[in-house]
Amino acid sequence: MDDRDQLAERFEAHRGHLRGVAFRMLGSLSDAEDAVQEAWVRLDRTGADQLENLPGWLTTVVGRICLDMLRSRKARREIGGHDDTVAAIPDERTAEPEQETLLVESVGRAMLVVLDRLSPAERVAFVLHDMFSVPFDEIAAIVNRTPVAAKKLASRARLRVTDASASSAGHVDLAWHRQVVESFLAAARGRDLAGLLAVLDPGVVRHADAAGLPPGVPLEVTGANAVVEETLLLTRNARFADVVLVNGGMGLVVAPRGRLLLALTFDIKDGRIIEYSVIGDPQRLAHLHFALPPR
Incomplete structure (x- = not known):
């Protein structure tokens, strides 16, 4: 087995985790798969020799890719272009794929709807910190903010997700x-x-x-x-x-x-x-x- 095969094997060990992270950020299995595949392309280009923490590096890279995808999606909505999040009741020919159903149910349909109302940076910060315990200094690098600002993003998202204003x-x-x-x-x-x-x-x-x-x-x-x-x-x-x-x-x-x-x-x-x-x-x-x- 050559070095690239070994790298691919190490990456595959983390694919399921990365797919889960990306799905919570993007709310779409196909988009999540695209984000994970792009992370592999970047890892293949970079190599793992200089990476002390491969899982952390991959999570950070997926976070950046998802943030870019969320911003592009938001821009399309704002200019009235195609909205790839429009839903329809699946029929027998277009039923939810089993893998997607399992992901949706594991996150919760209500949670995915609520997450979709957050800004891209809020969603990334909330998902990474509250769902996957990524430290704020790492999140800050992804969203291009200070750690304090990244913490505020997650806090603001948390308030919107849980409606803490209810008496x-x-x-x-x-x-x-x-x-x-x-x-x-x-x-x-x-x-x-x-x-x-x-x-x-x-x-x-x-x-x-x-x-x-x-x-x-x-x-x-x-x-x-x-x-x-x-x-x-x-x-x-x-x-x-x-x-x-x-x-x-x-x-x-x-x-x-x-x-x-x-x-x-x-x-x-x-x-x-x-x-x-x-x-x-x-x-x-x-x-x-x-x-x-x-x-």
Whole structure:
């Protein structure tokens, strides 16, 4: 085995870790694979003779590559170009690949949606420090900031991810509302008629914008029986849903491949859903604030 083969073998030992880092930063398996492959190209060009800490060097390089990719993605969005994070409900022909599904579920669909709302530097700093314990002096070199500034980036991202502004009194209500929303989601996934009726008020109203529903489905439905009938017809959405805070209230995101497609907001009273909205219009989604719910 020559030196290059040995280098490739050492790199392959770290590929899984690097893919996980890149996926959390980019939210796309294909983009993560591209970032990892670019890291190999740079390692092959550099060699490992002068590297005292190969895993640390590779993580740093992947971080820089991902930061550049995130900035390019942000620039495309701002100029109204192609957005490669647009989601659609997969069908039998375009189902989530198993490897991608495992990655999405390991991170959490809600987490990926929330991370996508951070600035590129915030996302890189948060992922590297809070998820992979990379020191701030190393992160500083990646984001071209001082260690103090890198720490502030991660702190600001953490506040946005966890919605630390929520009051302790609100947490009590949110915990109760979370049970209701989780029960609704579980019943929808399981096509559980009785479970749905148990969490829906008899006079529940479901609102939606045109982008949030398939063609031909009315924008408003009233009554538990009608809402249950519709929900049972749209159970595919529930497979890709996760609980999240939407504008400070308990809600759901539907995020195939971890990419935001729909948001649901709920009005809950006495342990039952009295009203909820399905939001799919991209402009409306862009103005929503998402955060992880308190545990």
